Amino acid sequence: MKNILVTGGAGFIGSNFVRYLLRKYPQYNCIVYDKLTYAGNMDNLRDLGDDPRYFFVRGDISDREEVDKVMVDHSIDSIVNFAAESHVDRSIIDPDAFVQTDVVGTCVLLDAARKHSIERLHQVSTDEVYGSIEKGMFKEGDSLEPNSPYAASKAGAELLVRAYHETYGLNTVVTRGSNTFGPYQYPEKIASLFITNAIDDHPLPLYGDGTQVRDWLYVEDHCSGIDVVLHEGQAGQVYNLGGGNERTNIIVTKLILELMHKPESLIVSVQDRPGHDRRYALDCTLLHSLGWHPVHSFEDAFEKTVSWYRENEWWWRDIKSGAFKEYYQQQYGDRLRASAGVR
Numbered sequence: 552m553k554n555i556l557v558t559g560g561a562g563f564i565g566s567n568f569v570r571y572l573l574r575k576y577p578q579y580n581c582i583v584y585d586k587l588t589y590a591g592n593m594d595n596l597r598d599l600g601d602d603p604r605y606f607f608v609r610g611d612i613s614d615r616e617e618v619d620k621v622m623v624d625h626s627i628d629s630i631v632n633f634a635a636e637s638h639v640d641r642s643i644i645d646p647d648a649f650v651q652t653d654v655v656g657t658c659v660l661l662d663a664a665r666k667h668s669i670e671r672l673h674q675v676s677t678d679e680v681y682g683s684i685e686k687g688m689f690k691e692g693d694s695l696e697p698n699s700p701y702a703a704s705k706a707g708a709e710l711l712v713r714a715y716h717e718t719y720g721l722n723t724v725v726t727r728g729s730n731t732f733g734p735y736q737y738p739e740k741i742a743s744l745f746i747t748n749a750i751d752d753h754p755l756p757l758y759g760d761g762t763q764v765r766d767w768l769y770v771e772d773h774c775s776g777i778d779v780v781l782h783e784g785q786a787g788q789v790y791n792l793g794g795g796n797e798r799t800n801i802i803v804t805k806l807i808l809e810l811m812h813k814p815e816s817l818i819v820s821v822q823d824r825p826g827h828d829r830r831y832a833l834d835c836t837l838l839h840s841l842g843w844h845p846v847h848s849f850e851d852a853f854e855k856t857v858s859w860y861r862e863n864e865w866w867w868r869d870i871k872s873g874a875f876k877e878y879y880q881q882q883y884g885d886r887l888r889a890s891a892g893v894r
């Protein structure tokens with residue numbers, strides 16, 4: 552493989568993956584194709600600026616003509632699709648963009664992959680497609696029971712990927728990654744939002760009782776897992792990709808405050824997210840059998856992440872001072888007011 556199209560490469564995981572790929576494979580070209588929505592940010596790729604193996608094309612994955620053009624212009628032979636609307640809370644407010652990008656956009660990429668006979672399309676998916684599990688762990692063959700519009704749109708995308716493999720013999724692979732944290736994460740997800748709020752001594756709005764469980768995965772481990780599946784995965788196969796770090800939200804929140812030497816009084820219990828999944832947990836035996844294991848310990852990786860946000864205020868202050876304020880008000884304004892004085 553030589554010319555890899557990384558859609559959504561200006562987002563959080565995508566930009567980390569581009570850096571990872573260029574570092575590991577000197578013979579690869581990386582073509583980032585990204586619409587630059589609110590979550591896409593050229594600052595995420597700033598340090599790659601003059602690498603001759605890195606190209607940036609602004610475009611929408613649901614635009615057939617633009618996708619076709621980038622495929623031809625850069626002789627693309629593989630696609631890794633990160634492009635998505637990715638935040639559950641936004642999908643509850645307005646699901647439309649999720650269907651358009653996550654479902655229709657993936658379909659357009661699949662058609663382009665067929666048309667240009669590419670070697671492999673890797674769909675970056677999520678453990679949220681399974682829905683919630685009280686006990687035990689999800690295996691790849693389990694049924695998909697998504698509960699949020701985000702999870703449903705990612706499940707829809709995955710089913711199209713499956714159908715293109717079964718019907719047209721397209722060489723596809725899918726990874727279902729768990730909750731990811733690390734540098735360059737748009738400060739709307741719990742880790743990046745709570746760290747940056749804590750730096751400013753602002754409240755940390757914890758949904759409900761905070762006992763929901765997520766399996767945490769450091770972004771470098773997520774990238775290495777995608778790398779292994781992209782290169783070694785079996786065509787048509789889905790792989791769970793989890794960090795093996797199950798933690799409740801309250802534990803994650805307290806860890807952040809402890810690492811930052813901030814008081815627990817910053818935690819504000821707010822109205823829960825509707826349809827809130829209680830627990831995600833992945834059985835990753837299949838991916839382990841390909842030789843992949845996460846190498847970053849949860850606590851060390853969180854410490855590194857906290858340091859990154861502390862040392863890179865230039866990156867997130869800009870974001871938080873723009874349109875983000877409107878979103879924050881809409882998402883948390885009433886919740887925080889209703890919880891005033893409640894701990």
Ligand code: NAD
Binds near residue numbers: 612
């Ligand atoms: P992100 O929101 O940080 O980045 C998404 C990127 O996609 C942005 O750069 C955005 O501009 C781009 N994009 C959005 N719509 C587009 C379109 N129509 N055409 C082209 N580009 C478009 O997301 P992320 O957290 O980096 O997630 C990347 C992928 O990984 C997503 O597919 C997500 O479902 C999946 N995933 C994320 C997590 C997580 O914890 N963040 C976990 C598992 C899987």
Ligand code: TYD
Binds near residue numbers: 740741742756763764
């Ligand atoms: P999030 O980072 O949005 O990821 P996902 O919904 O994809 O798992 O949320 C992680 C957990 O943190 C989830 O259980 C919801 C909770 N959460 C809060 O309690 N407060 C918040 O402000 C956010 C954004 C999330």
